[in-house]
Amino acid sequence: MICVVVVNTYKKAAESLYEKMAQFLNDAGHTVVRSDFSGSDTPFPVSEYDCAITLGGDGTVLYASRRCAPSGKPVVPVNLGEFGFIAGIRPDNWQASLSDFFAGKIKLTKRSLVKAEVVRRGTTVYVGTALNDMVLSAAQAAKIVEVDIRTSHSAFGKFKADALIISTSTGSTAYSAAAGGPIVDPDLDVLILNTVSAFSLSNRPLVLPSDIRLSLEVLPSRTQDFVLSCDGQVHIPVEPNDSIFIKKAEHSVLLAGCDSSVFYTALRSKLHWSGGPRA
Numbered sequence: 001m002i003c004v005v006v007v008n009t010y011k012k013a014a015e016s017l018y019e020k021m022a023q024f025l026n027d028a029g030h031t032v033v034r035s036d037f038s039g040s041d042t043p044f045p046v047s048e049y050d051c052a053i054t055l056g057g058d059g060t061v062l063y064a065s066r067r068c069a070p071s072g073k074p075v076v077p078v079n080l081g082e083f084g085f086i087a088g089i090r091p092d093n094w095q096a097s098l099s100d101f102f103a104g105k106i107k108l109t110k111r112s113l114v115k116a117e118v119v120r121r122g123t124t125v126y127v128g129t130a131l132n133d134m135v136l137s138a139a140q141a142a143k144i145v146e147v148d149i150r151t152s153h154s155a156f157g158k159f160k161a162d163a164l165i166i167s168t169s170t171g172s173t174a175y176s177a178a179a180g181g182p183i184v185d186p187d188l189d190v191l192i193l194n195t196v197s198a199f200s201l202s203n204r205p206l207v208l209p210s211d212i213r214l215s216l217e218v219l220p221s222r223t224q225d226f227v228l229s230c231d232g233q234v235h236i237p238v239e240p241n242d243s244i245f246i247k248k249a250e251h252s253v254l255l256a257g258c259d260s261s262v263f264y265t266a267l268r269s270k271l272h273w274s275g276g277p278r279a
Contacts, residue, residue: 001050001102002031006064008056009038011080017055017091024095028102037063041234049073053098057081058174062231065113065131065253074108074254076101085173086131086255088262101256108254111170112189112210115249116228120242129249130230132171136216136244137163137196139225139237144199146219151212158219159203161195166214166246168192173266175232181205186263191248216244 003025008014022032033046037060044052044067052068053076054060061077068075077087078094089097100106116134118126138145147164149156167176172184172192181194182205191212194205208214218226218240226238238244 002033002048004033004035004044004046004049004052006035006037006052006054006060008060009036011056013080013091014055021094039233051076054078054087055080058086061086062131063233066129069113069129069249069251069253072254074256076256077258085263085266086170086258088257097257106256107259108256109258110252111186111255112168112252113249114166114168114191115247116230117245118228118236118238118242120239126236128230128234131168131253132174132231133165133167133176134246135163135165135175135229136238137227138223139227143223145223145226146221148217148219150215159195159198161198163196165194165196166191167194182207185260187260210248213245213247216246218242
């Protein structure tokens with residue numbers, strides 16, 4: 001197999017682990033291609049590969065997932081981060097986990113991505129995807145964004161807030177959760193529409209079916225510069241009167257060792273979610 005190993009350059013542990021992993025993979029007869037991740041959305045150094053192994057946190061998995069989803073190649077995440085809602089393979093168990101993966105003994109979990117298309121004066125200026133979320137906000141702090149939101153069969157109305165978040169179920173534990181959104185089991189295929197500091201007490205998070213298509217029109221205001229952030233890693237300038245069309249992406253990503261047990265373990269251990277007393 002040709003394995004792209006994505007090394008998060010901000011993680012000191014990733015560098016030392018890469019050397020050991022590269023030797024392990026070479027000894028097993030695999031070809032290793034290194035790809036450094038420093039927060040920017042750069043392409044992999046090769047176009048032909050069989051899997052991507054990430055050494056970092058969930059952010060590294062987000063980057064690799066956007067790269068791998070169109071090709072259908074699996075992502076094998078080794079967790080070197082703080083939370084590990086997506087990356088489920090422990091750094092002290094990576095050898096056994098990789099051996100199981102190559103032997104076909106690790107379950108591959110399919111996760112949906114969300115897709116955004118930005119249209120300006122009738123011309124598409126950006127198309128991209130995100131595993132966690134799309135966030136529309138003003139380019140400057142302490143500015144608001146006003147958006148008219150519609151679907152093909154109904155109008156949601158005008159939303160005025162510091163930011164608008166459209167999250168997948170995978171991303172429900174990220175920015176959306178920090179903004180008061182629901183925590184959704186990643187096996188549920190939904191989209192979550194949530195606001196940050198909305199200018200109305202009636203605004204509440206909405207859990208929507210994954211086949212919905214949202215149409216967002218950025219309304220003119222005193223704020224002139226906006227930005228659409230994809231997974232907090234890709235930032236696209238948006239102008240007043242732009243239309244943003246958001247829906248479930250055509251391609252999903254295959255993640256190794258990322259089933260629901262990883263999700264609930266992270267809730268208990270990382271967010272200290274203990275539930276009520278046991279009878």
